[in-house]
Amino acid sequence: MESLYQQLALEMKARIETGVYVAGQRLLGVRSVARMRGVSVATAVAAYQVLTDTGYIEARSRSGFYVLTRHSIQAIEPKAIEKTAPPQLVTGQAMAMALIKAANDPSIVQLGAAVPDSSFLPTHSIGRALVQVIRTQRTQSASYMMPPGAVELRRQIARRMGESGSTVSADDIVITTGCQEALSLALRAVTKPGDVVAVESPAFYGLLHVMESLGLEALEIPAHPRNGIVLDTLAFALERWPVKACVFSPNFSNPLGYCMSDEAKHALIRLLEKHKIPLIEDDVYGDLGFNQRRPSTCKGLAPNADILYCSSFSKTLAPGLRIGWVAAEGARRERIEYLKYVTSIASPTVPQLAVAELLANGRYERYLREVRGKYASAVARMSDVVMQIFPSETRISQPQGGFVLWVELPEGVDSFALARRAIDQGVSVAPGPLFSAAGKFSNFIRLSSARVWDARMESALVTLARLI
Ligand SMILES: Cc1ncc(COP(=O)(O)O)c(C=O)c1O
Structure with a gap:
């Protein structure tokens, strides 16, 4: 049986999913919710925390809670590939070194390596x-x-x-x-x-x-x-x-x-x-x-x-x-x-x-409780922006944890060429074929969302959209 705060969170999730609360909408403050629903403020806070942790809403400092667009946009997932090819020797992975070295270059917006920005780390x-x-x-x-x-x-x-x-x-x-x-x-x-x-x-x-x-x-x-x-x-x-x-x-x-x-x-x-x-x-x-x-x-x-x-x-x-x-x-x-x-x-x-x-x-457990919600929000936010500014055929994963997104770009996009051109413009992405011994996923990229959301990050995504 769900506790009170879980029931409240479930109801609010349903409202977001059915479009009663729309993306970008500011929600009532926790005290008002508590008064209207006849629950304690702690219950309302816990319900909002669940919604934040699962990427439905985000807290903006000194402004309140806002609905994220992820669940109303209906991000499409990449197709799973159902067949398997014969085993093969893994070769050609050395080309990943350029990407790996880029991870230490502060002038590049790091969307390629799955390494959290230090602001997420304790x-x-x-x-x-x-x-x-x-x-x-x-x-x-x-x-x-x-x-x-x-x-x-x-x-x-x-x-x-x-x-x-x-x-x-x-x-x-x-x-x-x-x-x-x-x-x-x-x-x-x-x-x-x-x-x-x-x-x-x-x-x-x-x-x-x-x-x-x-x-x-x-x-x-x-x-x-x-x-x-x-x-x-x-x-x-x-x-x-x-x-x-x-x-x-x-x-x-x-x-x-x-x-x-x-x-x-x-x-x-x-x-x-x-x-x-x-x-x-x-x-x-x-x-x-x-x-x-x-x-x-x-x-x-x-x-x-x-x-x-x-x-x-x-x-x-x-x-x-x-x-x-x-x-x-x-x-x-x-x-x-x-x-x-x-x-x-x-x-x-x-x-x-x-x-x-x-x-x-x-300290480790306390930190985990904080950072899980931060990653959920970071993933939801990046996912929303990608769905808004990348070409309409783009499909995107809906991860249940971690901080990376797997993005399927329109057919014909060469993700290696894209990654090379993106590096020249100061943005790193991980091209899909790196994730396959057979060089599959030529029109996929992986994006890491574990970065501070700022103007530089937004403009990096706009650069990618333009290059695609
Ligand atoms: C799935 C997975 N396994 C292992 C590793 C390697 O982790 P470590 O940095 O601890 O060697 C990574 C790092 O990206 C990873 O994503």
């Missing part, structure tokens, strides 16, 4: 935690923190994973240098060069880069923009090809932003168990759902399944901390620990201890 708390570690643990700060990594941090991660249903302990966790290294170690633990690995399509390009460097073949499994991996196609592909591992992001995949239901996650796990194929679960966006309830993980739903869970604090606390981890059991965990040592001996000590402190003192 940089003050991070700074304080880093300084405190260096002051209070001076000798340890300067030493190697040998794999599996700082026990304080592993305990905190295990505690948080337990809250989303997982039974992993601190001993099952190996700290890595970001989620990218976690994915690389997990792949190396279960494959050898030439093996076939199933990935979602479109897939995060960093994963494809890792696969290229390991000489792996990618079998691209289509993902539906809202429901996730197309399980019938995956089942068919597993019968047909000698797949050695799957790498999927069931929660808020990059770039589509879908969140698979628990039912679909269970079906995925059953399918992989039937074929005895390990799942490498990338949950790097799992904490960034627009709905405040954290979604389940495959690892949590099936503690005994062969799942190597990978994540990091790059999308939440800060990418520069480079703190990620793999959670796996038994021989898998031991192999990963060894591979971590072989690759880089250890991850830096100070960030590990600082992140442990931010998790232990509750």
Whole structure:
């Protein structure tokens, strides 16, 4: 049974969806709503918070709450591609380096890299935690923190994973240098060069880069923009090809932003168990759902399944901390620990201890509660503007978490050419073919909305619309 504030939020959502409240309209203040509906001000505030977090309305400073246009425009989703092509070696990903380097250029409006602008990150708390570690643990700060990594941090991660249903302990966790290294170690633990690995399509390009460097073949499994991996196609592909591992992001995949239901996650796990194929679960966006309830993980739903869970604090606390981890059991965990040592001996000590402190003192959870709503608003706002100023055939994803949008441009648009011309004009976008080993998605781009909304951002979108 829904509580009072949830009922109120649901009613208001229905009014927005049916056009009773229109885009741009200023809503009544919380006190007036409370008076008219006979509820407490706290209930009205909580209902408005739900609507803000889910991208229906936004709070404008000193002005009140306004309806966002996203739900009345009816953004069209990109078509899911239902077929799968034979596996193929991942090649040609080096061209992504120009895009990756552009991420450090302050003169460029960064819509390409999925890196949050520092204004979204808790940089003050991070700074304080880093300084405190260096002051209070001076000798340890300067030493190697040998794999599996700082026990304080592993305990905190295990505690948080337990809250989303997982039974992993601190001993099952190996700290890595970001989620990218976690994915690389997990792949190396279960494959050898030439093996076939199933990935979602479109897939995060960093994963494809890792696969290229390991000489792996990618079998691209289509993902539906809202429901996730197309399980019938995956089942068919597993019968047909000698797949050695799957790498999927069931929660808020990059770039589509879908969140698979628990039912679909269970079906995925059953399918992989039937074929005895390990799942490498990338949950790097799992904490960034627009709905405040954290979604389940495959690892949590099936503690005994062969799942190597990978994540990091790059999308939440800060990418520069480079703190990620793999959670796996038994021989898998031991192999990963060894591979971590072989690759880089250890991850830096100070960030590990600082992140442990931010998790232990509750700062991380408080920050997540704030930032989820901010990302929901940023995504909704960018989505509205794109739908208004891009050509009318444009389709756009409706992510349920994270901060990126997957945009299908009219057929015939060459997104690589667009990305090159956009960089010349000071705007970066990620072209679609980067997200596919087979170079699909030539008329797609990914946009990151985790930027301060200002005149520069608006004019960057106008530039893109003009170039398209
Ligand atoms: C889906 C996904 N996995 C992994 C990573 C890599 O994360 P990290 O910066 O922690 O290495 C990213 C970064 O963009 C990502 O989007």
